[in-house]
Every structure is written in structure tokens, then in C-alpha cells.
Amino acid sequence: MSHALYPSPLGNLYISAADNYITNVSFHDTGKPISxxxxxxxxxxxLDEYFNGERKVFExxxxxxxxxxxxxxxxxxxxxxxxxxxxxxQLSVITGNVKAIRAVGNxxxxxxxxxxxxxxxxxxxxGNLIGYAGELWRKKWLLEHEAKWEHGVQKLFxxxxxxxxxxxxxxxxxxxx
Numbered sequence: 001m002s003h004a005l006y007p008s009p010l011g012n013l014y015i016s017a018a019d020n021y022i023t024n025v026s027f028h029d030t031g032k033p034i035s036x037x038x039x040x041x042x043x044x045x046x047l048d049e050y051f052n053g054e055r056k057v058f059e060x061x062x063x064x065x066x067x068x069x070x071x072x073x074x075x076x077x078x079x080x081x082x083x084x085x086x087x088x089x090q091l092s093v094i095t096g097n098v099k100a101i102r103a104v105g106n107x108x109x110x111x112x113x114x115x116x117x118x119x120x121x122x123x124x125x126x127g128n129l130i131g132y133a134g135e136l137w138r139k140k141w142l143l144e145h146e147a148k149w150e151h152g153v154q155k156l157f158x159x160x161x162x163x164x165x166x167x168x169x170x171x172x173x174x175x176x177x
Contacts, residue, residue, distance in 0.1 A: 002037035006044045009051055010138045013114070015040050021063035025113045027134045050115065053149035056082035058116045066110060069095070073107035080121040083150025085143065087125040109133050115142065 005028075006013040014032055016024035017039040025043070042060065049055035066074065076094050080086050088108070092100040111119045114134055120142040124130045132139035 002035050002040050003033060004036040004040035004044055005032070005034055006047050008047065010134075010141055013047065015043050017043070018063070021061045022113060022116070023063050025116055027114065027138065047115070051145070053145075056150070060116065062113055062116060064112045064117075066107070069100075069103060070107040070110055073104055074111055074113075074117050077108070077111070077117050077119055077122070080118055082118075083146045085121050085123045087123055088131070089125045091122060105131055121146075 002017045004015045006015055010027065012028050014024065014026055014028040015022065017037055020039065022039065022043050039060075046055055046058050046060065050058070064074070072095055073091060076091055088101050088104050089098070091104045091108075092098055095104060097103075108119045108122055109131065111117050111133075114120070120132060120134070120139045122131070123143075129136050129139055129143075
């Protein structure tokens with residue numbers, strides 16, 4: 001197992017890799033043990049390219065543990081194009097159960113590979129920013145960053161978003177707890 005710390009514009013990203021897979025990319029403001037590898041370095045290079053507007057798709061093998069449904073949602077997240085968004089409701093339809101909005105939100109919140117498995121591209125059906133375990137201000141920044149590089153748009157959301165106090169996996173999804 002190898003680990004790296006990437007200093008992103010949004011705070012430190014802790015990267016974990018095992019075998020030939022990236023297994024974790026998550027926001028961490030505290031220090032953790034570092035033991036980098038060529039794979040974690042490749043991940044850092046691709047993150048540099050993403051933040052510089054040079055990369056829209058990551059070319060890394062990803063692996064995270066989860067239920068069959070979570071895996072299905074994470075796969076669908078990776079189908080959302082750079083600079084675009086989808087709603088929790090749209091994802092529930094795509095996964096085959098229109099009533100699974102809460103389950104989709106829960107699976108989204110369990111994603112351990114932020115940015116590369118783009119859970120930040122999922123918004124409320126009304127277009128509002130909701131439900132991001134990495135904090136809503138980061139979600140807003142990521143969406144505006146992608147819009148800027150994809151469409152030349154500087155600001156998507158003019159209002160300041162309220163940042164709820166929430167732990168990973170406990171944020172609201174479309175107003176449902």
C-alpha cells in the first residue's frame with residue numbers, strides 16, 4: 001500500500017494505492033503517513049493536469065469496495081462528462097429504480113475517490129448544490145472550475161452556498177436525511 005499527499009487548491013488530498021489501483025482520494029487537512037509510489041505520483045500528475053485545465057478524464061485504474069448498487073452508482077458517476085451535471089433523480093432512473101433517490105445519494109456519499117469518480121457533478125433536481133461530503137464550497141469550486149475550462153463560464157452559482165456541518169456520509173440529499 002502506498003500513500004501520497006497532494007496539495008490541491010481545495011486543501012490536501014490524501015491518495016492511497018494498492019497493487020495497480022488507486023483506492024482512495026479524499027480531502028484531509030491533517031497529516032497522515034506518506035509512502036509514495038510511481039502510481040501515486042502518476043495520480044498527482046493527473047491531478048495537476050486537471051487543476052490546470054489540461055485533463056478532463058483520468059487514466060488510472062480505480063478500485064473501491066462497496067455493494068453492487070454502490071458500484072453501479074460509482075460507474076454511472078464516471079459517465080457524467082466533465083463540465084456537466086446530473087441530478088440524484090436522474091441517476092436513480094439510470095440505475096433502474098426511479099424511487100432510489102436516497103440510495104443513490106447514500107452511494108454517492110460513500111465514494112472514496114473524489115474528483116476522479118466525480119460525485120461533485122451531482123446536484124439537486126432543482127439545480128441547487130446539495131449533498132457533498134467534501135463540503136459544499138468545494139463542490140461549488142469544482143463545478144465552476146470545470147465550467148470555466150469546458151465552456152468559458154466564470155461563475156455558475158452567484159449566491160453563496162451554506163456549508164452544513166456534516167460528516168462523511170451524513171449530508172442531506174435533496175432535502176432527505
